[in-house]
Every structure is written in C-alpha cells, then in structure tokens.
Amino acid sequence: MPTGASQPFYLQDQPTPPSQLELDNSYFLVKLHDAQAFFQANFLKNADLVIFSSSVTSSFQPNSSTQSLHKISTIQRNTPCRLGLSTNLTDWLPAKSGDSLRINIKYTVLQGRPIQKFVNHMQQADLVAKLSLRPDWAVAVKVTDIVGKLLSFLAQEGKQQDLFPLVMDFNVADLRAGYYLVYGSHSDELWPPPQFLKIDANERLIDNSFKSSLSRLSYAVIRVLGIKRLRQEEFRDEPWWQLLQTVKENILNTDPTDERERRELLDEWSFSLQQVSGLAYKRREFLLSEIQQILAVAQTEVEQKLRPQVTAESFDAEDELPDELQDILGVETEQDLHNLVRDYQDALEVSQQLLKQYEL
Structure with missing residues (x-):
C-alpha cells in the first residue's frame, strides 16, 4: 500500500x-x-x-x-x-x-x-x-x-x-x-x-x-x-493596442480631399502598422495568430475608409497585398485578408459563448 x-x-x-x-x-x-x-x-x-x-x-x-x-x-x-x-x-x-x-x-x-x-x-x-x-x-x-x-x-x-x-x-x-x-x-x-x-x-x-x-x-x-480568442478588454492596456487604435481612429475620422492626402494617410498607416506589429509580436502572452487577426481587422477598416477615394486603382479578391502587409499579416491576397477577418469574428463569437458557459 x-x-x-x-x-x-x-x-x-x-x-x-x-x-x-x-x-x-x-x-x-x-x-x-x-x-x-x-x-x-x-x-x-x-x-x-x-x-x-x-x-x-x-x-x-x-x-x-x-x-x-x-x-x-x-x-x-x-x-x-x-x-x-x-x-x-x-x-x-x-x-x-x-x-x-x-x-x-x-x-x-x-x-x-x-x-x-x-x-x-x-x-x-x-x-x-x-x-x-x-x-x-x-x-x-x-x-x-x-x-x-x-x-x-x-x-x-x-x-x-x-x-x-x-x-x-x-x-x-x-x-x-x-x-x-x-x-x-x-x-x-x-x-x-x-x-x-x-x-x-x-x-x-x-x-x-x-x-x-x-x-x-x-x-x-x-x-x-x-x-479560441481573448476578450478585447485583455488588450486595452497594451501599448501596441493603444497605438493601433489611436492611428486607426485618426484615419477613420479624417476625410481626404484628394489623392495626395489619401496617399499620405496610407503611408502613415503602413508605417504605424509596422511599429505596432513589432511591439505586439514580442508579447509572449498572446497568440501570434490572434495578433495577426486583430491587425487584419484594423487593416480592413482603414481600407474601407480610403477605398472610395480610389480612381485609378481597382481592387479584386485575388489581388496580392503589398509585401510588407503579407509579412505582417501572414496572408497573400485580399481574399485571404477577408477570410482572416471572418475567422476572427467567428472565433470571438464562439469564445464569448464559452466564457458564459464557464461563468468567467
């Protein structure tokens, strides 16, 4: 015994x-x-x-x-x-x-x-x-x-x-x-x-x-x-999250009047996204896949804001993303980007249901 x-x-x-x-x-x-x-x-x-x-x-x-x-x-x-x-x-x-x-x-x-x-x-x-x-x-x-x-x-x-x-x-x-x-x-x-x-x-x-x-x-x-995914409240004290939201909201609240202003906003966003990803990917407490999805959601919101100003460019689901975006988000095309956003939204919904079931 x-x-x-x-x-x-x-x-x-x-x-x-x-x-x-x-x-x-x-x-x-x-x-x-x-x-x-x-x-x-x-x-x-x-x-x-x-x-x-x-x-x-x-x-x-x-x-x-x-x-x-x-x-x-x-x-x-x-x-x-x-x-x-x-x-x-x-x-x-x-x-x-x-x-x-x-x-x-x-x-x-x-x-x-x-x-x-x-x-x-x-x-x-x-x-x-x-x-x-x-x-x-x-x-x-x-x-x-x-x-x-x-x-x-x-x-x-x-x-x-x-x-x-x-x-x-x-x-x-x-x-x-x-x-x-x-x-x-x-x-x-x-x-x-x-x-x-x-x-x-x-x-x-x-x-x-x-x-x-x-x-x-x-x-x-x-x-x-x-x-699958955390509540967004879990990120609100993170410097990378705060920077992401600040830059995104600034762009969403700006109405470019011509192509030059639109390009300037795109350049500002591209630079900021690289800074945000550099900070976020160092945080071991979070999944790389979730960080990429959060950035993809923000990228989609900014695109939707600036896209109506486009005249000479056309967007297609199979269009390849710029190389720097591919490196940051881990996807290649516009369709991949939208799939990433959809998967994130689905995972968030399932996670919210699980948290209620767990009574957490």
Missing part, C-alpha cells in the same frame, strides 16, 4: 470538454476544481490546523511564481477536509508548443493554539477567498507577496509540518482540456486505480472501486478550460 503522491493523470471517464485545445491557436486556463486532505486519528496528535495553498510556475513568467491561499481549516481526524471552492490558478495563457507549467498544491499542518484567534479573524473577513483571486498579473504579484508573508507568519507563530506536496508538471504541447487528478496519502492506504475514477455529469469526482476509498486520500482535481 503506497504512501506519498501519484503522478497527475487525465481522467478518462469525464464529460466531453466544451472546447478542445488547439496548439498555437487557442488559450487555456487552469482551475483548482476540488481538493481534499485526510488525516488518520493517530496523525500528529497536537496538530490543530491545515492550510491549503498553491503555487504556480510557468515558462510564461519564468522568473516568478504566484502563490494563493485557499483555505485554513481545523483538522478533523478520520474525516476528509474539503476545499469546496473552485478557484482560478492561472489567467488565460496561450497554448504554445515549448511552454510548460508546474502547479504545486501544498498541505501544511500547524500546531499551536495561539494563532487560532488570528485565523478566526481571517475567516470572518473572508481574507482567504480574497487571496485566492487573481484577475491579472499585476494583482497576482501583489497577492503572492501577501500570501508569502502570511504563510511565513503562521509558520513562525505555530509549529509547522509540510505534508507531501501534490505536484503537477505539464508540457503545454501535451495539455488537454478537461479534468486531471493527483492524489496521495501520508500513511499506507490502498489507492483506487485511475480507471475506476470519473467526473460525473454534475462535475463531481466519483470513485467506483470496491477495495479502496478515495475518502481516505488527499487529492487535488484541476480543470483545464479552453477558448
């Missing part, structure tokens, strides 16, 4: 995910779906509290990790201690080949009644929940600092013992939408075989084995969600 922790594994029996991940053409988000800690009656007789916390390290932010404090609970021996709260562990990240992610779920046991009053105040103020929510990276850094100091304080005030960590290492190229499980035990327990575990239609973890009991294990269930 094993002790320690298992490797994370994908639950084969689960509802079909609403959206599959497409490498280099979709985003994923990781949620802590469910977690449990179990302690036998003879385990650490003087232990009083257990802390659920997590840390996430990724190649997207290789020099930093984010920490979250999920729950502080009184230990009840021989009774599973449940987290009972679904929490985002990451923001939306691009599903890019070559990237990686490590999630570490920690169970820390504290001994020492002097900190109980402090913990009660934390629970009354709902501070633990506030330290589990990270809407963006800037907030995540601040929350991580607070959580680190708080965990350090708790460790100093009471005797601390870290149980085995539940660690999940993922190569993004192998990541799948759906539910993963990692479990373990600090004492000899019979672990249920993975084929007997399932996520039912109500998103609950079910153990169908007969000789083992999931209720006597500590475990963590994570859920990987996928979408």
Whole structure:
C-alpha cells in the first residue's frame, strides 16, 4: 500500500470538454476544481490546523511564481477536509508548443493554539477567498507577496509540518482540456486505480472501486478550460493596442480631399502598422495568430475608409497585398485578408459563448 503522491493523470471517464485545445491557436486556463486532505486519528496528535495553498510556475513568467491561499481549516481526524471552492490558478495563457507549467498544491499542518484567534479573524473577513483571486498579473504579484508573508507568519507563530506536496508538471504541447487528478496519502492506504475514477455529469469526482476509498486520500482535481480568442478588454492596456487604435481612429475620422492626402494617410498607416506589429509580436502572452487577426481587422477598416477615394486603382479578391502587409499579416491576397477577418469574428463569437458557459 503506497504512501506519498501519484503522478497527475487525465481522467478518462469525464464529460466531453466544451472546447478542445488547439496548439498555437487557442488559450487555456487552469482551475483548482476540488481538493481534499485526510488525516488518520493517530496523525500528529497536537496538530490543530491545515492550510491549503498553491503555487504556480510557468515558462510564461519564468522568473516568478504566484502563490494563493485557499483555505485554513481545523483538522478533523478520520474525516476528509474539503476545499469546496473552485478557484482560478492561472489567467488565460496561450497554448504554445515549448511552454510548460508546474502547479504545486501544498498541505501544511500547524500546531499551536495561539494563532487560532488570528485565523478566526481571517475567516470572518473572508481574507482567504480574497487571496485566492487573481484577475491579472499585476494583482497576482501583489497577492503572492501577501500570501508569502502570511504563510511565513503562521509558520513562525505555530509549529509547522509540510505534508507531501501534490505536484503537477505539464508540457503545454501535451495539455488537454478537461479534468486531471493527483492524489496521495501520508500513511499506507490502498489507492483506487485511475480507471475506476470519473467526473460525473454534475462535475463531481466519483470513485467506483470496491477495495479502496478515495475518502481516505488527499487529492487535488484541476480543470483545464479552453477558448479560441481573448476578450478585447485583455488588450486595452497594451501599448501596441493603444497605438493601433489611436492611428486607426485618426484615419477613420479624417476625410481626404484628394489623392495626395489619401496617399499620405496610407503611408502613415503602413508605417504605424509596422511599429505596432513589432511591439505586439514580442508579447509572449498572446497568440501570434490572434495578433495577426486583430491587425487584419484594423487593416480592413482603414481600407474601407480610403477605398472610395480610389480612381485609378481597382481592387479584386485575388489581388496580392503589398509585401510588407503579407509579412505582417501572414496572408497573400485580399481574399485571404477577408477570410482572416471572418475567422476572427467567428472565433470571438464562439469564445464569448464559452466564457458564459464557464461563468468567467
């Protein structure tokens, strides 16, 4: 009968995910779906509290990790201690080949009644929940600092013992939408075989084995969600997005009176588009394919504004785009450009529906 922790594994029996991940053409988000800690009656007789916390390290932010404090609970021996709260562990990240992610779920046991009053105040103020929510990276850094100091304080005030960590290492190229499980035990327990575990239609973890009991294990269930494209709100603080919108709106609000003014506006737009693409393509947090689609939408709007002024030129769906536009947008013809815009609009609509379904 094993002790320690298992490797994370994908639950084969689960509802079909609403959206599959497409490498280099979709985003994923990781949620802590469910977690449990179990302690036998003879385990650490003087232990009083257990802390659920997590840390996430990724190649997207290789020099930093984010920490979250999920729950502080009184230990009840021989009774599973449940987290009972679904929490985002990451923001939306691009599903890019070559990237990686490590999630570490920690169970820390504290001994020492002097900190109980402090913990009660934390629970009354709902501070633990506030330290589990990270809407963006800037907030995540601040929350991580607070959580680190708080965990350090708790460790100093009471005797601390870290149980085995539940660690999940993922190569993004192998990541799948759906539910993963990692479990373990600090004492000899019979672990249920993975084929007997399932996520039912109500998103609950079910153990169908007969000789083992999931209720006597500590475990963590994570859920990987996928979408095709981000909300446009995600880009509004980006310098490249702001430059793109400023130049585009300036052109759309200008009415050229002759061919010379139209050419000047086209030159201004071409120069600005190169500057924008140079800034945007350095941002690893976004998909190259999505950036190209955003630029294609802007290019189409500018074209539609300036095209009525054309007299000597004619536009055809099979006309080739200028070389610099082909390099920036990754398409060759006017028809390719319009297809790119259409695909983006379709992907945005699907993603909005998925976000509503995910309740995000």
